[in-house]
Structures are given as structure tokens and as C-alpha cells.
Amino acid sequence: MKKRFAITASLLLSCSFLFGQTSTAIKPGVYRAVLKTRGGDLPFGLDIQPAGKTYTVFALNGTERLKMDPATLEGDSLHIPMALFESELVAKPDGDVLRGVWRRRRTARQYQTMPFEARYGVTHRFADQPGKPAGTTSLTGKWATEFGKAKGAVDTVNAVGVFDQQGSRVTGTFLTPTGDYRYLAGDVVGDSLFLSCFDGTHAFLFKAKHNSANNTLAGGFWSGFTGYEPWVARFDPNAALPDPASLTYIRPGQTFAFSFPEPNGKLVSLNDPRFKDKVTVIQILGTWCPNCMDETVFLSPWYKRNRSRGVEVVGLAFEKTAEMNESGPKIERMKQRFGIDYPVVLAGTNDKAEASKALPALNRVVAFPTTLFVDKKGQVRHIHTGFSGPGTGKYYDQYVEEFNRLIDKLLSES
Known part of the structure; x- marks a missing residue:
């Protein structure tokens, strides 16, 4: 009898040990995370902190601390989701290291995966001690940039690089x-520039050689699972983009109008009483779009502070599918995540040609997001293509200033 009891006790202790193993603790703190891309290691930071039965996780890119969805331990793996972008990091802890994959949904039943690793307590980006950059040239300033061009001078500017270099960072x-x-964040190592970013959907890796003789950069840009473009840039303090107010406009003789459903099925139209005699901001967006996320981070609290002044906002979401049973929950998740109090409707699919058809008064939809400003009489007075988010520094500040100045002007009109 004693022998049987001893065996039973031993089994119970073994089971207790095994069950304890399934709730492996994750070391709290900062990790240097790496995605294994076709262009090489793509580093970013992770800050993981326990929060009851879950973990609070931030992706770290430069000054950004991007909050991911609550992470959970399932069996022996940590799951760090970003539901808005239908992606997650999944990794098993092994001492100071997390090893696993980044997986992102591609179709209803297909996922793309990429190897992932994170090392506890390591905080550098590309090089632990990158040393002094070659020569004395700083990369701080504006760079006229062309993607898709491997050699030669930059003839057509399709981007402007804005960099701030402190030492080698x-x-x-x-x-x-x-x-x-x-x-974007990175290092100058010798005569080479390295930059990266990961936000749950974008995985960006930039590499370039600096030519001090003519102050140019030339290199490669890897994005996501398969994307690649060569790029060149030249230092140009006067580099500029086309006027964002000139790209999308109302066709002559057309009146802007829409009628699309919210996830609950309620139709929303610009003719609804809530918009009558109000200044209205129309946000053309997608829940899959990080730039739209940045705009929403600004617009949602702005609306809470200003709606009593006679301002309304409505979001027109163009999603990967026009099926409400699939896209409706994504819209609701976005509203909940960013505390959106204004209506967001499903307007169609995120193909720009299809989006243009859904809004025939516009000459075309060039970008997500695009923002329309409508006066009290229901006339579109201004259209801003794209969005300069907080990662752009002074350009974001300029946008916010211009946004408020335009709203003040429209509100002042009788």
C-alpha cells in the first residue's frame, strides 16, 4: 500500500512539473528582434511586460513605441498578435532567446511565414558598436530619392528621404x-547606411552605400516577404513632392455623394441629418493601412475635442473584400482599438481603380488615406492625398497646423 502511494505521489509530482512547464515565464524587458528576410537580418525592438495572464508588447522603431495586441502564452509558445493586420509573431522561449516565425494572412486559408528571433537585453539596431562613419559627411537632411532605379543620377524624384544622424545612429x-x-531607424557603418522598420504589417529593410564624392546613396530596399527595389538618392535641401492637394479633385460638374453601410447594416449618407450645416471631414482609409492608422491616431481624439464646434467625421473604408461578414469585424476592431466615435462604413475593395469607381465624383483615388474637407453647404473645398505621420517630424506638425487652420476657416463661414 505504501509502495502504491509512493508511486502515485511521484506521478502527481511529475504531472505538476509538466504542467508548470507549459506556463513558461517570458523574461520582461527589451529584446532585439530580427526577421530573416531575403535581404538579410531586419532588426527592430520589442518591449515585453507581463500584464496579468497576458503580456503587453510594444514594437520599437526609433522614437515609436507601437502597442501590439495583448500577447498570450499558448502551450510553450508566445503569440504576439496584430489583429488589424492579420499577422502575429509566434515564438518559443529558450533562455534569453525567443525563436519562431512572423506569420501574416495572405488569403482566407493561406499564410506567409518568415523566420523570427529575439534576444533579451540587447538594444542595438544593426551594429553593437558601429564606430565612426567613413569621412565627415553627415546624412542629416533631405535626399531626392528614386525607387526602382539602380544606377545613374536621379532624374525624377518620387520620394524625399528625411534623415537625422546623431553620431552613427x-x-x-x-x-x-x-x-x-x-x-525608420538604423546605423551608418563605415560608408554604408542601414535602416529598418517593423509594425506588424510593414517589414522594411534599406541598405545603401554612400558616395562622398558626389554625396549620393545607392542600394536596395526589401519589403515584406518578396518585395525588392533598388534605389538611389542625392542630397538636396530643396527636394520636394508634388502638392498633395493637386492629385485628387472633384470632376467638373460633379457633386460628391456616397451611401455605404456601417458594419451593423445602417446606411450612412452625406445627406444624413448629422452632417447638415456641419463642416465634415471624410477619411478614405483601410484597416490594413498603417498610414491610415497614423491618421486615425490623430483624427479620433481630434474629433472628440472638436465635435461640439459643429464638425463631423466619417470614414470610408476600402477593404480586401467587400463582404461585410469578413470586413465588418475588422472595421469594428479598428474602431475599438483607436476609440473612434464617428461612423466608419464599408465602401468597397482596396483596389484603387475600384475605389475610384465607388466615388465617381473624384477624378481618381491615388492613395490611402485621402482626406476630403466639406463645408457647411456640402461642397468639397479641399482634398489632401496621403498623410505625413508622426514619423516625419516637422512635416507632421505642418500637416496638423494646416488641418486646424482649414477647419477654423470653414467653421467661420456662415
Whole structure:
């Protein structure tokens, strides 16, 4: 009897040990995370902190701390989701290291995966001690940039690089006519520039050689799972993009109108009483779009502070599918995540040609996001293509200033 009891106790202790193993603790703190891309290691930071039965996780890119969805331990793996972008990091802890994959939904039943690793307590980006950059040239400033061009001088500017170099560390982004490349961070190592960013959907890796003789950059840009473009840039303090107010406009003789459903099925139209005699901001967006996310981070609290002044906002979401049963929950998730109090409707699919057909009064939809400003009489007075997010520094500040100045002007009109 004693022998049987001893065996039973031993089994219980073994089971207790095994169950304890399934709730492996994750070391709290900062990790240097790496995606294994076709262009090489793409580093970014992760800050992981326990929060009860879940973990609070931030992706770190330069000055950005992007909050991911609550992470959970399932079995022996940590799952860090970003539901808006239908992606997640999944990794098993092994001492100071997390090893696993980044997986992102491609179709209803297909996922793309990429190897992922994160090392606890490591905080550098590309090089632990990158040393002094070659020569004395700083990359701080504006760079006229062309993607898709491997050699030769830059003839047509389709982006503007804006960099800030402190020692060998570099932060910045690329401005384009349709938006920015969000927060980029990296290093200058010798005569080479390295920049990266990961935000749950974008995985950006930039490499370039600096030619000090003519102050140019030439290299490669890897994005996502398969994307690649060569790029060249030249230092140009006067580099500029086309006027964002000139790309999308109302066709002559057309009146802008729409009628699309919210996820609950309620139709929303610009003729609804809530918009009558109000200044209205119309946000053309997608839940899959990080630049739209940046605009929403600004617009949602702005609306809460200003709606009592006679301002309304409505979002027209163009999603990967026009099926409400699939896209409706994504819209609701976005509204919940950013505390959106204004209506967001499903307007169609995110193909720009299809979006243009859905809004025939516009000459075309060039970018997500695009923002329309409608006066109290229901007339579109201004259209801004793209969005310069907070990763662009002073360009974001300028946008906010111009946004408020335009709203004040429209509100002052009788």
C-alpha cells in the first residue's frame, strides 16, 4: 500500500512539473528582434511586460513605441498578435532567446511565414558598436530619392528621404506622394547606411552605400516577404513632392455623394441629418493601412475635442473584400482599438481603380488615406492625398497646423 502511494505521489509530482512547464515565464524587458528576410537580418525592438495572464508588447522603431495586441502564452509558445493586420509573431522561449516565425494572412486559408528571433537585453539596431562613419559627411537632411532605379543620377524624384544622424545612429523616413514609410531607424557603418522598420504589417529593410564624392546613396530596399527595389538618392535641401492637394479633385460638374453601410447594416449618407450645416471631414482609409492608422491616431481624439464646434467625421473604408461578414469585424476592431466615435462604413475593395469607381465624383483615388474637407453647404473645398505621420517630424506638425487652420476657416463661414 505504501509502495502504491509512493508511486502515485511521484506521478502527481511529475504531472505538476509538466504542467508548470507549459506556463513558461517570458523574461520582461527589451529584446532585439530580427526577421530573416531575403535581404538579410531586419532588426527592430520589442518591449515585453507581463500584464496579468497576458503580456503587453510594444514594437520599437526609433522614437515609436507601437502597442501590439495583448500577447498570450499558448502551450510553450508566445503569440504576439496584430489583429488589424492579420499577422502575429509566434515564438518559443529558450533562455534569453525567443525563436519562431512572423506569420501574416495572405488569403482566407493561406499564410506567409518568415523566420523570427529575439534576444533579451540587447538594444542595438544593426551594429553593437558601429564606430565612426567613413569621412565627415553627415546624412542629416533631405535626399531626392528614386525607387526602382539602380544606377545613374536621379532624374525624377518620387520620394524625399528625411534623415537625422546623431553620431552613427540614424532615424528618419521617406516621404512619398501617397504617404510616408513610417518610423525608420538604423546605423551608418563605415560608408554604408542601414535602416529598418517593423509594425506588424510593414517589414522594411534599406541598405545603401554612400558616395562622398558626389554625396549620393545607392542600394536596395526589401519589403515584406518578396518585395525588392533598388534605389538611389542625392542630397538636396530643396527636394520636394508634388502638392498633395493637386492629385485628387472633384470632376467638373460633379457633386460628391456616397451611401455605404456601417458594419451593423445602417446606411450612412452625406445627406444624413448629422452632417447638415456641419463642416465634415471624410477619411478614405483601410484597416490594413498603417498610414491610415497614423491618421486615425490623430483624427479620433481630434474629433472628440472638436465635435461640439459643429464638425463631423466619417470614414470610408476600402477593404480586401467587400463582404461585410469578413470586413465588418475588422472595421469594428479598428474602431475599438483607436476609440473612434464617428461612423466608419464599408465602401468597397482596396483596389484603387475600384475605389475610384465607388466615388465617381473624384477624378481618381491615388492613395490611402485621402482626406476630403466639406463645408457647411456640402461642397468639397479641399482634398489632401496621403498623410505625413508622426514619423516625419516637422512635416507632421505642418500637416496638423494646416488641418486646424482649414477647419477654423470653414467653421467661420456662415
